[in-house]
Amino acid sequence: MSEIPKEEYITTCTAACAGCSSSLSLRYVLKAAGPDTVLVVPACCTSVIQGMYPNTSFNVPVYNIAFAAAAACASGMSKAFKSAGKKTNVIVYAGDGGTVDIGIQALSGAFERGTNFLYICYDNEAYGNTGMQRSGATPLGALTTTTPAGKTETKKDLDQIVAAHNPPYMATACSAYPLDLYKKVKKALSIEGPKFIHILAPCPPGWRYNSDKTIEIGKLAVKTGSWVLYEREYGKLTVSGPSRTALKKPHPIEEYIRAQGRFKKATPEIVAELQQSIEKNLARIKKEEEGIC
């Protein structure tokens, strides 16, 4: 961890919940990006965490924009900095709802146009700051306030959607592995064009576990293969270190979902379906890494 700068861009007191992993992730994102950075934030937990006017808990400019508009706003900002001859990093830091649901058109447009920016989706698998309503990223079987019996549909595969746009760099990360995230942000920002990082961000109140278990839950997601860490540089996929073991032999999904209250109504059939989808996904990633598909 010694290579990570000591500079902090988030103050020690924020409006984040105890054990919030999206703000933990942002801490490392900003350490990697440095001070010449502007954050673009749509409606999401981060728009709350930064604090209420006239205060801010971040030490970089934060531009708050309407829910559906983050990627388009960043497109304009990136072009404006270019026209002014500035090298400033433009980073969208958006939740899953603002990315996979309402913001996906702007995301797709910005990637198609080759916008020079980094889009980070921190995924707590629901609409977090409004009290955990279902999003397109909520997994099958999870309880939310709008899926009181458990979600009946599967999680939207954002990474495949982004991959279809052929960005020069995309990666997955998890708040439980900050060094891996830090390196990925560093690498992403060294590349010209649209970059994408998808962070799994466990959420104690939303996922219904104790706030001191945030790192443990994130690690279980990776160990069970529920969340696979990888990078795709110019189309070439490489699985990241922490996911190597899961790729060979994942822990059973039960270890991950039984640790969370949101899956308490998941039936054996749903657990089996979740396990199957993990195996299918791991097999696909393994093949892609080997260059078979």
Place this chain on the structure above:
Amino acid sequence: MLMISTGNKAIAAAVKQARPSVVAAYPITPQTEIIEQIASYVANGEVETEYIPVESEHSAMAACIGASVTGVRTFTATSSHGLLYMHEMLHWAAGARLPIVMANVNRAVGPGWNTWAEHTDAFSQRDTGWLQVFVGTVQEAYDATLMAFRIAEDERVLLPVMVNLDGFTLSHIMQSLETVDLGDFIPPTRLPYAIDVKNPMGYGPMTGPDDYFRFRWDIERSMRDARDVIRETEEEFARRFGRKYGPAEEYLCEDAEVVVVSMGTLGKEAEVAVDLLRKEGVKAGSMRLRWFRPFPDLDLKGREVVVIDRDYSFGFGGVVAASLKAKTGIECYNVIAGLGGQEVTYDDIADFVRNRRIGEEMWFGVSE
């Protein structure tokens, strides 16, 4: 330089001279020609503008917002459903005090699908905090666009400006256009609170009731100050370039006993109607309302007023007539005409005056 131009190309010519750093736009009929022309200026290297071909109008305005907040000049153009799709971001642009300039080619709103002129699209944005000017000629489309940049970017205003021109009847017709040698008429953009990484701030964060209320008041205060800025800008434009504009274009109003109030191209048609009526001995005048926001004070006391509304607020009445009544207390004869490009000739307008029934409303060709 004197030339023949469409309304759309006149706007593009003005934008080119204003040299925005960023233009983000999405094509929509009948605005398309504006952005095609700008795209070709950019492609030919005639202007150093970053052109962002966005995937929707919502994104067009979002991209302008993202660019503008860094302190650069921005422009976009739209029409009808495009404008409606932007609606959320129009609030955001004005609330964030960004001097974005936009041309809106006024067009009806579906269904039924209709691409012809109507003012409902612009009036639906009435409360977004945008300044709105409506033009009546190709020349005015050009002149108003130049002035829009200067007005929007004035530190007393710092609000976005919408330049409205009627779809097809102005966007696509050819008239003479005299371009100006701009000189220093539009100074470099200076946004006092542009994003600066050396002075990091939060832009548009959560705001409690007290601060939010003050921000709203600040917008209104700037809207009021904008009246002076508009007047000063139009006066300076007249001094430098010889063409004079005001909150309304008055035609034979001095001694008029009956005044036709209208907007856009119908206002020019009304002038011909006034000539016709004068020949009949009717002391008529025309007042073409140019600025809709901020809404000007119009001198209509002691005259009979016929208001032509190319719009309607359902369950209520014509928007211009209602605005006039609210501002002046004057009862008018409200004619709803020209919706969806309905043809309205100067003969028709003369008839509206001849057959006026003050205090009543009439839907031209429908309720009569």
